[in-house]
Amino acid sequence: MTETRLDAVKLDGAGPVYDQIRRSIRDLVLDGSWPPGTSVPPEHALMEQLGASRMTVHRALVQLAREGLITRRRRSGTIVASPPASHAMLDILSIPDEVRRLGQSYAFEILSRRDGKPSAELAALFELKRTEPVAHLVTLHRSGGQPHVLEERVIHLATVPAAAGERFEDTPPGDWLLKNSLWSEAEHAISAIAAGPREVELLAVTRGEPCLLVERRTWNQGKPVTAARLLYPGGRHRFVGRFGPYGAV
Amino acid sequence: MTETRLDAVKLDGAGPVYDQIRRSIRDLVLDGSWPPGTSVPPEHALMEQLGASRMTVHRALVQLAREGLITRRRRSGTIVASPPASHAMLDILSIPDEVRRLGQSYAFEILSRRDGKPSAELAALFELKRTEPVAHLVTLHRSGGQPHVLEERVIHLATVPAAAGERFEDTPPGDWLLKNSLWSEAEHAISAIAAGPREVELLAVTRGEPCLLVERRTWNQGKPVTAARLLYPGGRHRFVGRFGPYGAV
DNA sequence: GCTATCTAATTGCATATGCAAATGACAAGA
DNA sequence: TCTTGTCATTTGCATATGCAATTAGATAGC
Structure with a gap:
């Protein structure tokens, strides 16, 4: 050895x-x-x-x-060493951790799942090729019983084949990926959008309420691993980061 | 020497x-x-x-x-070395640079200014002590003639006394501070809020439209330097960052 | 078995030394 | 004046060496 x-x-x-x-x-x-x-x-x-x-x-x-x-x-x-769980203002990598750090109970629910080649709509949303098979999951995370964040995610099955056989019964997809896949690069984008009809119901917000949309995509050595859209009710969330002129503090 | x-x-x-x-x-x-x-x-x-x-x-x-x-x-x-002008997903330190990088013409306008001890309302908004004198500025930045971001800022005059005599005629307050003050630590927070009546007019958005609110505060060796609230029209902006598991890429 | 002690493995730090590479400054020559 | 070449300064890299600090594991003593 x-x-x-x-x-x-x-x-x-x-x-x-x-x-x-x-x-x-x-x-x-x-x-x-x-x-x-x-x-x-x-x-x-x-x-x-x-x-x-x-x-x-x-x-x-x-x-x-x-x-x-x-x-x-x-x-x-x-x-x-173990990779750090969080990274500066990106301390949202593990939603269960994020919720528990606030002292709330955590629960999640897979609302839908579909594996296979993406529909035209889905491919457009995540900038996928129509030919690469993905797992498509919609997950609702709850904090203290209240809706916390709505997650829509695709996992590239060519890069993470183990995801095909995983039921995500105990661990939400994001956390499962942290433990069961490698990533070398990530990109995320934050923007504000208004809640649509589906979100009104699932996130318990009013129609048109501002929400924070976090879009994150990760790769491993150039191969796509996963892409997610996380929708947070606007008034209840803010992302905070600290840094100095020469880098993170 | x-x-x-x-x-x-x-x-x-x-x-x-x-x-x-x-x-x-x-x-x-x-x-x-x-x-x-x-x-x-x-x-x-x-x-x-x-x-x-x-x-x-x-x-x-x-x-x-x-x-x-x-x-x-x-x-x-x-x-x-010169301090880096931007920092990962925080490449919003200089709004003129940000605008010009998008190939747009840049202009700004000081909408109001008031120096002295803050009102109760202002102190609450920026978590100030009522006793410390500040300069309070509201600035509208334009990109290609269109409203780009609405900035409300306080500058701590005890830490940056030179700001009291500065008219901000050629350089907007944020850029002026980058050149004329030192900072060792910063915090920023991103959240989503709905446009209020004032923003509807100034930012040319519709009532209730989601906006991205960036709140940033900076200190130098523990002493507060400035605090700013930057309000971006939601649909037109997203903040993007790239990073790896062990730090920024 | 339990504890105190010792030993040795491993990293942390500093020094002294030598050579390589880049390049600013200057001198020599055309 | 311009070019070319040389020299000296400064940083970059690697080695060899020695000692200090930490502590896992072995050993001895109770």
Whole structure:
């Protein structure tokens, strides 16, 4: 096992040695070869394996630690860190967490599900190709019994085949994806729209009430993973972020 | 001059030496002692001044460079960098830039201004103390002649006294503050509200139309600098951000 | 079994040293 | 004047070395 992990770290000759080491380990973490909790070989082992000095290996590992990909402790060694659950103003990745952080009970309900190639309407809404099969789910999340957010989501079955067999009985789709898929890039957009007739009923808002629409799409190494439209009743939600001139605080 | 800059870098004995150097220079940059463009003493000079080895000084400077506070070039040396104008999904710091990036002409108009201690109403809106004097400005920004965003802002005159004498004739208040004040921390919140009677007229929207409300407050070393409420017509705006699991991309 | 102690593995930090790469400044030559 | 080439400064990278701090695990003692 240890041998396998050591062999996986390779130099590619491009750029400084410390950066080759850093990128090599980063890729192993990001593509899932070294899942969270995996122990990273100690500096001495990497040093011998790669023919680099300990300080060079050290530099790569220190940088990865500062980027949050690994955790280091003296004597215990280095392990792959768990991805942070939230990210600055994007602390909406897990809706159950979001609700519970507010001290409310959480529940969800799958209102509809349909797998297969998307209809023209759905393809337009999420900018899909008509040919790629997706799971299409509509989920209502409740907070303290009240409607909290209405989620409409497609999951790309080519990228996440396991989703086809998942019933989402205990875990809502967003959370299930966080645990059962990898993502390397995401985009989200926030806008304001008026509640339509369907939302009036499901979200318990009045006709035309302003709602916050969060559209999020994620990819893994260029392949689409999922896309979601989250509709929050406007008056009851605001998204907050803190930052400094040189980055997040 | 060079002497002055050298003397300004000090060790405080707290923690690793490389980090003492890093924090010392960081503070000089953040508090304005070393404005953008200032040249940072070369590694050799810092090394002698501080009694540290070159590699230790180097480590501090490399880290500052990665954080974006300084720019380094061989032979040319190291200079203090200009703060980035935009930041991920917060690329709304400069409204003129935002408008021009969309290829539209930009104009603005100060609708009202009042300096002094805030009214009870204003204090409640911005969570101010009744005793601290502020400048209160309402500004309408236009894009291609059309209303773009309605800005209501208070500037804390105790922190930014120069604002009292500024007419904001050429530069809107937000941009003026970016150039004429320092900030170390900011918070913003996004929510959706319905357009009220005043907005209907000023923003050319229909009654009750959903609008995006961006509330932003900034501080410098704990002291409040400014607070703003930016109201965007909902249908015409969306805020987009891209990021990865470990941070902004 | 339990606890106190010791040992050794592992990371953290700093130094000293040497060479490579980029490039501003200046001098030499056309 | 313009170009070309050389030199010196400054940063970038890697190595070798040594010691400090932390602490998991082994050991000894009760």
